[in-house]
Structures are given as structure tokens and as C-alpha cells.
Amino acid sequence: MAQTAPTPSGLPSVSFAQPESDTGQDERDAAIQAFRDVRAETERRAACLSAEDQVVQSMPDASPTKWHRAHTTWFFEQFLLAPQAVGYRPFDARFAYLFNSYYVAAGPRHARPKRGLLTRPSAAEVAAYRAHVDAAVATLVLEAASDRIGEILRVLEIGLHHEQQHQELILTDILHAFAENPDAPVYDPDWHMPRPDGRDGAVDLAEGIRTVGHQTKEFCFDNEQPAHRALVGPVAIARGLVTNADWLGFMNDGGYARPELWLSDGWATVAAEGWSAPGYWREADGRWLALTLAGLAPVDPALPVCHVSYYEADAYARWAGKHLPSETEWEVAARGAELGGAFGSVWQWTRSAYSPYPGYRPVEGALGEYNGKFMVNQMVLRGSSCATPRGHARASYRNFFYPAARWQFSGLRLADFSS
Ligand SMILES: [Fe+2]
Secondary structure (H helix, E strand, O other), X not given: OOOOOOOOOOOOOOOOOOOXXXXXXXXXXXXXXXXXXXXXXXXXXXXXXXXOHHHOOOOOOOOOHHHHHHHHHHHHHHHHHHHHOOOOOOOOOOHHHHHOOOOHHHOOOOOHHHHHHOOOOOHHHHHHHHHHHHHHHHHHHHHOOOOOHHHHHHHHHHHHHHHHHHHHHHHHHHHHHHOOOOOOOOOOOOOOOOOOOOOOOEEEEOOEEEEEOOOOOOOOOHHHOOOEEEEEOOEEXXXXXXXXXXXXXXXXXXXXXXXXXXXXXXXXXXXXXXXXXXXXXXXXXXXXXXXXXXXXXXXXXXXXXXXOOHHHHHHHHHHOOOEOOOHHHHHHHHHOOOOOOOOOEOEEEEEEEOOOOOOOOOOOOHHHHOOHHHOOOOEXXXXXXXXXXXXXXXXXXXXXXXXXXXXXXXXXXXXXXXX
């Protein structure tokens, strides 16, 4: 079932590696427990779905649940077991081709848009694959020599955060698939969008040079570093998220039919996609319904608007006479813990293009392909969503998607320079 609890700022992330200290039995036990917890959460999310549900791929950007379960397993096999577990034999030599996503250095791979054509291996075989790798990883962590355990735990930690990212995708991708089904299937009848703090007003950030980026010894992805100084403000960041009621105001004012509100690429996308409302909205008998993970439900005016693209977020901000915050503005405001719904509700589009921080270096080796090679043509989202696993969010986290994407749980808050 979907996790619905908000993830407040400051929750500890999945973290156990202490490479600067001797890694004793306690650290190994903690690592194995964290590994089992994360692996179990993936299976918990998949358990709501039948074997047939787990095969479908509704668009090239979305992957089947079965593929997510296998790919996250391949990640540990490829980057942890193969280089570190002496004598390890892959569960099935064919799986490296099927379940490599985009790692060129790891070898050739199946075409992404065709993942939904993989009726074999079966969901049961993927479960056996997961069990095989689970056992091998636990053995490796327990038995590794003391001079290897630091590197093993470093890669294990990356693998866990990687798997958590795919846990979110399991939910967003199956919702997109279910939206193609005229019967509007239910993923989890108990799922609900958490109601974010209803904070009014804005956080005023005075002009100043502030440090942004990851600044602690907790885990982060390489794209959150290095921490650096940036000029911020003066700007006012809304404490509250834009709501469905707000969005209906935009729609009722002809927002989707007024080219002056839209970026050129956005206006072309509106025409090409026929957008007239957020993703998964349907009009029936004069009222708006939205497909959610709990099935079709009336649009709740008080909830944050969700499943909007960057193009739509930008057009809304222009209509409102305001702007989207930059990612640095967002981070400074979030660190002050003054933003309502910063975490656990909807990711928030920023006006920042996804690019490297000054001095950015990708990690060494094939895992250097994780983030750096995507740093063009995408926009940054900050915060986390209702689909983000507990413990995966932090103020420096940089999510990124193409500006037309709206199958994630993506919304917005506004910024104003005029106050
Ligand atoms: Fe992946």
C-alpha cells in the first residue's frame, strides 16, 4: 500500500556508512537491516498489483513494476556483487541485458520503450532473482574483509537510495498505466493525498549570499554537491502550495487558451497534447474528477494541484503575476522550515534548469552516469511527494524532469519579487 505520511524536513535518511571509522559488527548489522527494510518496501508497493498489472508499460518514460523490481536488483548485482563478492555467479546471465537502464559502461541493454514487451521472466522469476541477490548481499556485508567493507557499504547505500527512487516510480508509473484503463482501477483504496499545512503568506528572503547544497555527512547524491555560496533575494516565497481551487481559477479564466501566458514550447505542447486541465482530470456532469491511486475521486479544492508540467506551472505563475522560485530560493526558505507542504505532498517545480553546481564532479566509474549526463534540457523540482519513501527527502535534494512531464506528483508554489 502507498505510504501517505508526509516526510518533514530533517528526517534522517537511509544512512549507515561511516567510512572514517572502523566498521564493526554494529555497522554491518545496521546496513543489513536498512537493506532488508528498503527491499521489503519495494515488495510492499508491488503487492497491490497483479502479475498482469506488473507487465504493462503505458509510455516510454514509464516502466513496468516487474522491471523496476528486477532493475533495482540488477543494480546491486552489477555494482556491488560482481566487483566485490568473490566467486559470485549472476542469477541469470541474460538479466544484465534486460535490466540495465542507461549505464553505457555496464554494457548493452534492452530498448527502454520495449520494457513492457517482456512477458518473461515472470513476476515469480523476478521474485526469485530478488531473493538470490538479497541473500548474496547479506552474506557479502557479513563476511567482507575489514579493508573492503567501507567501499561495500558506500555502494550499498547508493543502491538503497536508488531503489527508493524506483519505489516512487512504481506508484507514478502504475497510475499512468491505470489512467489508460477506462475502468479507472484502484491501486490502494486507502491511499490519500496528505493535507499539507495550510500556511498563509510568504517567507521574505532579504538579499544576501547564502550557502546551498548538501552540507552534512549524511548521504546525498553527487548532484547536490559541492555546497556553494549563491546570491539570494530579495524575494518572497509563498508558504502554501498552489491548490486545486487556485488552479480552477486559472482554468476558468481561460488559462489553457491564452497564448500570452505560455512559453512557446509550452503552448505547442498544450496544442499537441490537447491539455485543458491537470493530468488525470476528467469532467463528468459539470464537475471535475481526478484519477488517483485510490481510484476516481472528485477534485478536492483544498488539496495542492498535482500532475502539472513545468510549462503549466510557469503559465500559472505568469497568470498570477508572479514567478516560480529558483531552486536556491526554495532551498534557503525550506531550511528555515517555514514552508507548508515542502515535503510529502507534491514535488515543486522551480524555474531553475538542471545544471551542475560550480565545481561539480560525478562519482568515479560507471556510477558517474547516475546524474551528471542528464544535466541538460530538464528543470529542477524540490521537496518530495506523497509517493516518496519515508527517509528519502532532504532540503538539498534535486529532482529533475523534462518540462512537459506531468506523470510525477508535481505541483508548485509561487515566488514574488514585488514586495
Ligand atoms: Fe535506476
